[in-house]
Amino acid sequence: MLALVIKHKALKLGYLACGIIPADEVHEYTRHLDKCVKSFPESKKLYEPLYDLARLPEAAKSIIVCTQRYNGYKVPDTLSGLIGKLYMFDGRIPYSKEYRAETEFEMYLKILGVNILQCDVPVRLAAAKAGLGKFGRNNFIYDAEHGSYIWIDAWVTDKELDYDAVQETALLSECNEDCKKCIQSCPTKALAGSLSMDRGKCVAHLQFYTGTLEENIRSQMGLWQYGCDACQDVCPLNKDKFMEPEEFPLLEEFEEYLKPEHILEMDEDTYINIINPRFWYAGKGGLWLWKCNTLRVMINSGEKKYHSLIKKYCNHADNRISETAQWGCDKLGI
Numbered sequence: 001m002l003a004l005v006i007k008h009k010a011l012k013l014g015y016l017a018c019g020i021i022p023a024d025e026v027h028e029y030t031r032h033l034d035k036c037v038k039s040f041p042e043s044k045k046l047y048e049p050l051y052d053l054a055r056l057p058e059a060a061k062s063i064i065v066c067t068q069r070y071n072g073y074k075v076p077d078t079l080s081g082l083i084g085k086l087y088m089f090d091g092r093i094p095y096s097k098e099y100r101a102e103t104e105f106e107m108y109l110k111i112l113g114v115n116i117l118q119c120d121v122p123v124r125l126a127a128a129k130a131g132l133g134k135f136g137r138n139n140f141i142y143d144a145e146h147g148s149y150i151w152i153d154a155w156v157t158d159k160e161l162d163y164d165a166v167q168e169t170a171l172l173s174e175c176n177e178d179c180k181k182c183i184q185s186c187p188t189k190a191l192a193g194s195l196s197m198d199r200g201k202c203v204a205h206l207q208f209y210t211g212t213l214e215e216n217i218r219s220q221m222g223l224w225q226y227g228c229d230a231c232q233d234v235c236p237l238n239k240d241k242f243m244e245p246e247e248f249p250l251l252e253e254f255e256e257y258l259k260p261e262h263i264l265e266m267d268e269d270t271y272i273n274i275i276n277p278r279f280w281y282a283g284k285g286g287l288w289l290w291k292c293n294t295l296r297v298m299i300n301s302g303e304k305k306y307h308s309l310i311k312k313y314c315n316h317a318d319n320r321i322s323e324t325a326q327w328g329c330d331k332l333g334i
Contacts, residue, residue, distance in 0.1 A: 002112065003162040006064060009108050013101040015066040016143065016150065019130025019164045023060035023156060026129070029122040030054045032171070036199070039192065043200030053122045059158040060117055065130045066105070067141075068098050071149035074244040078255050082297065084204065084227020087279060089248050091151045096249060102153055109155065116155050123152040131167050134174035137194045138182035138231040142174050147241035148232050171195060174237065182231035188220045191231060203228035207293050208281055215327060223297050225260075225290075226279055254278060263294040264309060292324045299328035307334045 003020050010018035033051055037044050070089040079088060091098030109116060124141045127133050133141040133150065140148035173194045175182075183191045190201035199205060203221050206213060213221075224230075232238055256262065257274060266275070271287040282289045295313060298306035311334060313325035328334075 001162075002114075002159075005112065006109065006114070006161070010066050010105060013105055014097070015068055015101065015105075015153075016146070017132045018064065018066045019127070019132050020062055020064050020161050021126065021130045021163055021166055023056050023063050025166055026056070026063065026121050026125055027054050029125050032125075032195075036196070039196060040198040040200065043198055046199040046205070050122075053120055056119055056121065056156060057117055060119070060156045061160045062157050062163070063121055063126050063130075064109075064114075064155045064157065064161075065123070065126045065132060066153045067127060067132050067143065068101070068151045068153070069146040069149060070098070070151055071146050071242045072244070072246050073248045073251075074246060075242070076251065076255050079251075079258065081223055081229075082225045083258065083279075084224070084229050085149065085232075085242075086151070087227045088251060091153075093249075093278065098151060105153075106155070109157070114157050114159050116157055119156050121154050121156060123154045125170065126154050127152045128170035129166050130164050135171060135195055136182065136235060136237060137173045137175040137179070138191055138235065139195055139197055140232060142237050145241075147238035148235065149238070149241060176236070179236060181234045181236065185230045185234040187222050187224070187228070187230055188217060203230070208286070208289060210289070212323070215331075218296050218324075218327065219300060219331075221296060222300055225258075225293050225297050226281075260294045260298055260306070261309060263290050264313065266290070288318050288320055291318075291321050295321070295324045295328060299331060302332070307332065310334065 007018040030051060033047050037047050068091060070086065070091065073089045075085060075088065091102070093099055106116060127141050128135055133143040136142050136148055141150060141152065142148045143150055183193070187203055188201045188206065190198045192198060203224050204227050206217065206221060207226060266287065268287055272284055276284055295310060298310055310325050310328045314322055314329055316322040316325065
């Protein structure tokens with residue numbers, strides 16, 4: 001009875017679906033990580049922290065999983081192909097309706113006496129196990145109506161609840177057996193096969209890599225400045241799934257700040273107070289990363305309007321930025 005009450009509230013708050021599974025169902029995530037480490041030993045250090053997602057507290061009994069869609073928002077032309085859609089329409093932003101739904105749902109669980117344990121879980125596996133979607137070959141979770149443009153929230157509790165029928169084939173791909181479009185489209189060839197990805201080659205990781213990237217990798221990363229949608233954009237299961245009727249709160253105001261030339265000229269105060277609270281993966285000290293990624297975007301675009309700026313930053317005081325600019329000058333012959 002309590003499980004039905006929880007699910008009803010989730011749907012009332014705007015979630016697409018809600019499922020509940022036993023906590024020990026995510027333990028197999030460890031085996032999946034073992035395969036990744038074996039396939040991509042050079043990226044082992046990037047996988048090691050993920051093992052904690054399968055090591056739940058001893059008190060953990062149940063996982064409540066909910067999905068929300070983000071395909072109802074309009075993608076600004078200036079940010080399309082530059083910023084990943086998930087990060088444009090991030091449900092963790094406090095002024096978003098998705099965040100309000102999550103906060104209210106958590107409060108409701110507490111009122112019901114459902115204690116939430118402070119730990120993370122592999123949310124995609126949990127969603128698949130709960131029957132809320134199926135894996136695509138690119139590792140994203142898909143549902144039939146919204147494709148992979150869904151956000152997953154999950155909560156671990158020490159209360160035993162009535163469980164949904166666990167999907168034992170949760171790791172089987174939803175994709176057509178002959179379709180390899182996502183693998184073929186991956187700019188850096190991080191996708192190597194069904195449900196297999198080299199985390200160290202993923203564009204979304206490389207954007208925040210603090211070392212020196214190889215020249216061919218920089219070129220392969222293309223025009224993505226923050227996040228990457230390449231594998232999702234070409235997926236047949238995502239065709240016509242982005243409806244775009246609604247404006248995401250305040251995103252229009254951020255467009256101006258995210259223009260490449262504005263990022264290059266941005267000062268630390270603007271970055272810390274405006275950009276980082278909204279796009280936080282680079283950290284408070286990550287303006288230099290934004291500038292390097294922005295220079296890379298300018299360079300890979302090949303647009304002559306950026307040549308003077310690229311040349312200007314060859315003399316920047318930060319050698320990480322000047323080195324990126326010099327790479328661009330050498331590549332473009334300017």
